[in-house]
Amino acid sequence: MSDLSQSVSSRRGAISPRVLLAVLATAIASFAFAPIEVPAESAPATPDEAIKALMDGNKRFVKQKMSAHEIELDRAKLAAGQAPFAAVIRCADSRVAPEICFDQPLGHLFVCAVAGNIPTLEGIASLEYGVAVLGTKLIVVMGHSECGAVDAAIKHRDDTSVLPGSLPQLIDQIISPCAMTVEPNEPNALAKVVECNANMGVSELIRRSPVIKEAVASGNLKVIAGVQDLASGVFKITRR
Numbered sequence: 001m002s003d004l005s006q007s008v009s010s011r012r013g014a015i016s017p018r019v020l021l022a023v024l025a026t027a028i029a030s031f032a033f034a035p036i037e038v039p040a041e042s043a044p045a046t047p048d049e050a051i052k053a054l055m056d057g058n059k060r061f062v063k064q065k066m067s068a069h070e071i072e073l074d075r076a077k078l079a080a081g082q083a084p085f086a087a088v089i090r091c092a093d094s095r096v097a098p099e100i101c102f103d104q105p106l107g108h109l110f111v112c113a114v115a116g117n118i119p120t121l122e123g124i125a126s127l128e129y130g131v132a133v134l135g136t137k138l139i140v141v142m143g144h145s146e147c148g149a150v151d152a153a154i155k156h157r158d159d160t161s162v163l164p165g166s167l168p169q170l171i172d173q174i175i176s177p178c179a180m181t182v183e184p185n186e187p188n189a190l191a192k193v194v195e196c197n198a199n200m201g202v203s204e205l206i207r208r209s210p211v212i213k214e215a216v217a218s219g220n221l222k223v224i225a226g227v228q229d230l231a232s233g234v235f236k237i238t239r240r
């Protein structure tokens with residue numbers, strides 16, 4: 001305090017305590033509202049760095065110490081282009097939000113949503129755009145606990161025609177590879193099928209997309225699966 005006071009006084013002559021206080025208050029205020037630096041892990045250059053960035057973000061989410069959404073947005077820069085380091089297929093469930101779960105700001109994640117996180121044709125095409133055009137390093141097939149689509153697949157595995165509208169066509173894609181592997185009443189049937197369905201998504205993406213398969217083979221892309229536990233927020237990788 002005295003050094004600053006002397007310094008100001010020596011340059012500008014006498015200065016009143018009130019003015020000095022105002023100068024300090026302005027300095028403190030500008031520090032408090034300065035833009036928060038983007039965490040270093042938020043611009044990964046490799047698939048493994050991308051995985052680490054997401055898992056570090058999930059740890060912040062679980063601890064409720066999130067930082068990504070406090071970053072002062074450069075909207076003009078965001079509007080000029082995008083280079084999301086990871087893509088996610090997530091369920092449409094309102095409780096699942098990758099940007100929040102992985103604590104990532106706008107522009108970092110390329111997200112496709114469909115009930116049951118099933119890789120539909122449109123979803124695969126979207127991911128191909130992310131990989132081939134935007135340079136995405138990682139694809140995450142993101143399942144979650146208490147998934148209604150997976151639950152429907154287990155409950156109606158013998159006859160989906162009772163479901164309304166187009167739901168049978170969607171739910172059928174969970175049944176044959178996964179829902180038939182459990183007995184509907186066995187313990188943890190839902191959790192088992194959720195994990196199976198997420199893991200199966202990885203196989204499907206690589207099997208059905210030459211673009212994704214080639215990027216994985218070249219080492220520029222990894223495709224992983226995982227499940228978010230809604231109660232704890234923890235995202236656990238189930239296949240990598």
Ligand SMILES: [Zn+2]
Pocket residue numbers: 091092093115116117144146147148149150
């Ligand atoms: Zn779901």
